[in-house]
Amino acid sequence: MLCLGIEGTAHTFGIGIVDSRGKVLANASRTYVPAKGGIHPRDAAQFHAANARAVLDEALKVAKIGIEDINLMAFSGGPGIGPCLRTAATAARALASWLNVPIISVNHCVAHVEIGRLTEGARDPVTLYVSGGNTQVIAFDAGRYRVFGETLDIPVGNCLDVFAREVGIPHPGGPNVERLAREGKRYIPLPYVVKGMDLSFSGLMTEAVRKHRAGANLRDLCYSLQETAFAALVEVTERAVAHTEKKEVMLTGGVAANKRLREMLRFMAKEHGAKFYVPPMELCADNGPMIGWTGILAYKHGVRHKLDDTVVKQRQRTDEIDIPWRSG
Secondary structure, eight states, X not given: OEEEEEEOXXXXXXXXEEETTOOEEEEEEEEOOOSSSSOOHHHHHHHHHHHHHHHHHHHXXXXXXXXXXXXXXXXXXXSSOHHHHHHHHHHHHHHHHHHTOOEEEEEHHHHHHHHHHHHHOOSSOEEEEEOSSOEEEEEEETTEEEEEEEBSSSOHHHHHHHHHHHHTOOSSHHHHHHHHHTTOOSXXXXXXXXETTEEOOHHHHHHHHHHHHTTOOHHHHHHHHHHHHHHHHHHHHHHHHHHHTOSEEEEESXXXXXXXXXXXXXXXXXHTTOXXXXXXXXXXXXXXXXXXXXXXXXXXXXXXXOGGGOOOOTTOOGGGSBOXXXXX
């Protein structure tokens, strides 16, 4: 079985082709970069629509197959930016109808976990999923992926990116903050907000910007911002590890590229006798193969969706989704 997975939750329009054994045959994408500011939903959706055919052609060429060889369609049904989700869903419905193949709606956050389990061989990890659009600590229990902690306001990736824009650090914000942080020498106290098992980053970001405007050293601020945000993330992840008693920790999402966050999580996992995993970066960022692979898992375990079931859900929760491929 060959599944074509379409990812389109935010700035990336991606298409992956995956077979039923988990082999990734193609991973093609285009990424919308706004001229200034954050993601503009309508502009991003128009970018996806304009680039969909080129991404599809590239994926088929890399996989060395024809579109008629596809047996299953999958797409990111949520959570995400409404216009972007609808563009991806429309492309998936059109292809599924034309090819007369089944279609599966996939939860974006679940897909990040499943592609990591596939590539790293992790069986039952506590997953820290951190990106520009999501920040969650996820672990499997009682038939679903449960959220053991999450952001109450903005995701950590958004925190880093907005800070970068506000203080004049060029795009891409997160990687450039990380580069400057390595040159920081002094910790500047910033708000550290952990509420139970949940996190808050808006006050941290606002105070860091305020201190920059008050004359604080930018490199020290980048260092302090990272240390504060990542310490909170590791604290909540560590609590989830202690509570679940799982022996695997996985990091995924776009912010997984950050070496300092990897270092902190690796140390925490070692302290708990747990293995630590990070998928390849091209599969940590938003990508089509994770959607295709999760679609195959769902279809092989009896999940069936009609076209009427493929309405996108901007705020779809990770813990709303039944996971039959792990329930047994």
